[in-house]
Amino acid sequence: MVENWREASLRSLPAVDVTVNLYKRAYPESRYPHALLVQAVQEIVDLLRRQILAAGSSEELLGLSVTPEEVALRLGSWLGQLEVPSLRRVINATGTVLHTNLGRAPLAAAAEAAMKAAAGYCNLEMDLSDGLRGSRHQHVEKLLISLSGAEAACVVNNNAAAVLLCLNTLAAGKKVIVSRGELVEIGGSFRIPEVMSSGGAGLKEVGTTNKTHLSDYRAAIDAETGLLLKVHTSNYRVVGFTSSVDVEAIVSLGLEFGLPVMEDLGSGLFLDLSAFGLEPEPLVKERIAAGVDLLTLSGDKLLGGPQAGIILGKRVFIERLKKNQLMRALRPDKVTLAALEATLRIYLAGQPLREIPALAMLSMSAEVLRQRAENLAERLRRHGQNMLIVNTCEDFSFVGGGAMPLTKLPTTLVVLRPRCGSFSDWVQKLRSGQPSLVGRVQGDRLLLDLRTVAEAEEEEVFRCLT
Numbered sequence: 001m002v003e004n005w006r007e008a009s010l011r012s013l014p015a016v017d018v019t020v021n022l023y024k025r026a027y028p029e030s031r032y033p034h035a036l037l038v039q040a041v042q043e044i045v046d047l048l049r050r051q052i053l054a055a056g057s058s059e060e061l062l063g064l065s066v067t068p069e070e071v072a073l074r075l076g077s078w079l080g081q082l083e084v085p086s087l088r089r090v091i092n093a094t095g096t097v098l099h100t101n102l103g104r105a106p107l108a109a110a111a112e113a114a115m116k117a118a119a120g121y122c123n124l125e126m127d128l129s130d131g132l133r134g135s136r137h138q139h140v141e142k143l144l145i146s147l148s149g150a151e152a153a154c155v156v157n158n159n160a161a162a163v164l165l166c167l168n169t170l171a172a173g174k175k176v177i178v179s180r181g182e183l184v185e186i187g188g189s190f191r192i193p194e195v196m197s198s199g200g201a202g203l204k205e206v207g208t209t210n211k212t213h214l215s216d217y218r219a220a221i222d223a224e225t226g227l228l229l230k231v232h233t234s235n236y237r238v239v240g241f242t243s244s245v246d247v248e249a250i251v252s253l254g255l256e257f258g259l260p261v262m263e264d265l266g267s268g269l270f271l272d273l274s275a276f277g278l279e280p281e282p283l284v285k286e287r288i289a290a291g292v293d294l295l296t297l298s299g300d301k302l303l304g305g306p307q308a309g310i311i312l313g314k315r316v317f318i319e320r321l322k323k324n325q326l327m328r329a330l331r332p333d334k335v336t337l338a339a340l341e342a343t344l345r346i347y348l349a350g351q352p353l354r355e356i357p358a359l360a361m362l363s364m365s366a367e368v369l370r371q372r373a374e375n376l377a378e379r380l381r382r383h384g385q386n387m388l389i390v391n392t393c394e395d396f397s398f399v400g401g402g403a404m405p406l407t408k409l410p411t412t413l414v415v416l417r418p419r420c421g422s423f424s425d426w427v428q429k430l431r432s433g434q435p436s437l438v439g440r441v442q443g444d445r446l447l448l449d450l451r452t453v454a455e456a457e458e459e460e461v462f463r464c465l466t
């Protein structure tokens with residue numbers, strides 16, 4: 001039996017049309033369609049109904065007002081939420097340069113300008129010299145060839161799509177040989193075995209987690225084999241008693257048996273960054289020179305460009321990829337291609353360490369970072385009206401994006417603690433502000449690493465905190 005108080009509350013919930021009409025009379029200038037208002041009020045009334053049903057006693061409902069006026073007011077804030085853009089700018093003070101949850105690589109100014117220029121009509125698939133149909137790949141293919149030494153290149157939506165397209169084109173209905181030590185999972189959703197089956201290829205694992213020898217690959221080759229695959233273990237390292245097979249040896253084996261060899265390089269580095277304390281990573285040029293038939297990498301990891309999957313390699317294979325029906329589903333849009341072209345041009349003719357934000361951040365010196373952190377801390381101490389306890393401490397920044405998991409770059413953090421109020425409310429307020437400020441939370445301290453904060457953003461960080 002329903003208690004009287006509960007039944008009375010349920011009965012007092014306002015009718016949807018009454019509330020909608022009330023709202024329309026209160027806001028005659030509102031342009032929201034009637035159907036949206038009805039849907040919103042239904043949602044709000046449903047929520048209230050669930051709250052009434054879940055209440056344990058009538059006391060719990062004392063604060064719950066269910067008048068049509070109150071529901072119309074809730075409708076106002078429901079509609080207000082619609083007007084706040086969901087995808088917003090964030091100041092990344094985490095110190096993780098390729099922060100996947102914060103959009104990986106921040107784009108170069110030239111890339112931003114190119115995206116704007118391509119936003120309207122552009123010659124995406126028109127050859128402007130003769131007015132005939134062109135290919136969207138032409139805008140970046142020559143640049144990629146010059147930078148990598150590959151015979152040909154094409155671009156898809158991301159590196160996962162690149163791997164899928166290559167496996168589907170070269171090995172559908174066949175078996176792909178991969179070392180057990182390289183069956184990686186990246187970012188929780190990209191797993192080599194799953195991508196393999198989505199591409200219609202079968203997996204043939206060889207070796208063990210820590211050791212795989214060339215003889216393991218050789219023994220696994222049979223009439224069903226379609227491809228030899230090497231995967232860069234981007235986000236983890238097998239250490240200790242280990243051995244894996246060099247890509248050069250796999251290439252020789254492929255030649256011996258007439259099998260194509262592909263490598264998923266993951267990040268893909270075009271510039272040697274070891275001088276800045278970053279762990280050695282294979283360079284794209286070296287891998288192409290080693291003779292792999294296809295090489296795949298991400299556009300928004302260490303390259304520092306937009307989300308894209310870059311495929312480099314031998315012309316015969318790239319031509320087959322371009323003709324695969326899947327290409328139509330995986331191809332990049334004009335804005336992405338514009339940003340990628342501009343980013344690649346910086347490598348070719350610009351100053352990548354200065355002009356590509358991710359590379360500038362990775363190569364920033366510990367001394368510069370210490371100075372910037374001390375300056376911000378000092379300003380906050382002077383202007384913070386004693387609201388915050390401000391300190392600095394030495395720590396490390398990370399590469400992120402599943403790249404270089406062992407690299408720790410020395411930095412100085414600004415350490416903040418509010419003197420009063422709830423710490424988590426304060427952090428939540430910073431995070432949901434305009435702009436949003438995201439740092440590292442450690443216990444009841446907020447840590448800010450300025451490595452990933454542009455100098456032009458420092459003033460905004462200061463204003464967020466004061």
Ligand SMILES: *Cc1c(COP(=O)(O)O)cnc(C)c1O
Pocket residue numbers: 158159160161184186190231232233234235264265266267297298299308309401402
């Ligand atoms: C990051 C990564 C991927 C996935 O790349 P996306 O561009 O995120 O799709 C695939 N393989 C390796 C080895 C990676 O490091």
